Amino acid sequence: MKNIAIIYGGYSSEIIVSEKSKEGVMTFIDETKYKRYPILITNEKWCAIIDEEEYPVDKNDFSFMVNGNKIAIDFAYITIHGTPGEDGLLQGYFKMLNIPHSTCDTQAASISFNKFTCNTYLKGFGVAVADSVLVRKGHSFNGNDIIEQLGLPCFVKPNAGGSSFGITKVKESSEITPAIEKAFTESDEVIIEQFVAGTEVTCGLYKTSKKQEVFPVTEVVSKNDFFDFEAKYTASKVEEITPARIEDKVRDRIQSISSLIYDILGCKGIVRIDYIISDNKIFLLEVNTTPGMTVTSFIPQQIEAAGLDIKEVFSEIIENELS
Numbered sequence: 210m211k212n213i214a215i216i217y218g219g220y221s222s223e224i225i226v227s228e229k230s231k232e233g234v235m236t237f238i239d240e241t242k243y244k245r246y247p248i249l250i251t252n253e254k255w256c257a258i259i260d261e262e263e264y265p266v267d268k269n270d271f272s273f274m275v276n277g278n279k280i281a282i283d284f285a286y287i288t289i290h291g292t293p294g295e296d297g298l299l300q301g302y303f304k305m306l307n308i309p310h311s312t313c314d315t316q317a318a319s320i321s322f323n324k325f326t327c328n329t330y331l332k333g334f335g336v337a338v339a340d341s342v343l344v345r346k347g348h349s350f351n352g353n354d355i356i357e358q359l360g361l362p363c364f365v366k367p368n369a370g371g372s373s374f375g376i377t378k379v380k381e382s383s384e385i386t387p388a389i390e391k392a393f394t395e396s397d398e399v400i401i402e403q404f405v406a407g408t409e410v411t412c413g414l415y416k417t418s419k420k421q422e423v424f425p426v427t428e429v430v431s432k433n434d435f436f437d438f439e440a441k442y443t444a445s446k447v448e449e450i451t452p453a454r455i456e457d458k459v460r461d462r463i464q465s466i467s468s469l470i471y472d473i474l475g476c477k478g479i480v481r482i483d484y485i486i487s488d489n490k491i492f493l494l495e496v497n498t499t500p501g502m503t504v505t506s507f508i509p510q511q512i513e514a515a516g517l518d519i520k521e522v523f524s525e526i527i528e529n530e531l532s
Contacts, residue, residue: 211283213243218250221291222374230288230502239520284527285310288502295499296322309530311478313498321496324368325400334473337492340403346393352385359403365389367396407487410453412467413508415479417529423464424511428453451514478526
């Protein structure tokens with residue numbers, strides 16, 4: 210059997226989400242085909258967790274010792290949300306070690322992780338995005354000028370981050386500066402985006418050398434003011450409808466745009482792309498190259514709605530990289 214590392218943790222606030230995704234991925238990877246090893250990566254340690262015991266990872270080759278036996282990893286399934294698993298750092302590390310992994314390579318990861326860069330880049334290919342402004346830590350900004358450009362309400366987000374940590378929906382001009390300072394606690398860059406009213410949807414997909422699967426679209430109905438952290442991870446605060454209650458032509462367009470974005474960025478593995486539909490116009494929100502993988506996350510829902518077996522999907526992704 211091949212040895213599969215399920216890599217979780219990370220260096221950001223999203224570690225708590227990554228831990229939940231690890232539990233999901235452990236059930237999605239077929240234990241009759243692969244040996245699965247959860248590996249925790251934090252600022253303090255890199256270690257395999259086996260029967261609640263920690264086994265330090267040798268960063269020289271990403272191996273570890275168990276009872277005097279060296280365990281070498283054949284494939285790395287990355288389920289770290291945020292740095293270093295979503296921004297290209299781990300991807301570059303595994304590339305140097307020649308260890309196949311589940312996500313896109315360094316360039317695509319670093320571009321997609323930077324919301325402002327990714328959206329601006331894709332805008333050049335005709336993808337509709339909301340107007341936005343980028344502010345860097347240590348650089349001065351004028352909140353009133355930003356509001357004049359984007360209007361109210363607007364969203365203030367960490368430019369590099371996810372799971373809705375550090376996000377504020379700003380409704381009054383007095384809220385803009387505190388919202389930016391809050392976002393700076395999660396990222397050295399902050400993106401302020403124009404508010405686009407509409408229906409929020411998300412679409413997952415993956416491609417291998419033999420096939421491509423674009424999943425059914427999910428409609429996201431938050432019971433909070435927007436799809437914040439509480440709504441994302443509290444079932445009573447959100448309604449997730451798969452397939453989405455949208456016209457077939459709009460669904461087909463979303464799936465087509467998702468496939469196009471996947472190819473433009475050079476994605477690999479399972480990717481999820483979020484949108485807002487406003488007056489039948491489709492606005493890109495963001496590209497997630499390591500989407501959430503808890504048992505109740507969007508991707509498992511969409512795989513089930515597509516009539517696919519999730520263990521077969523994960524096996525296809527693993528075998529595509531091992532072949």
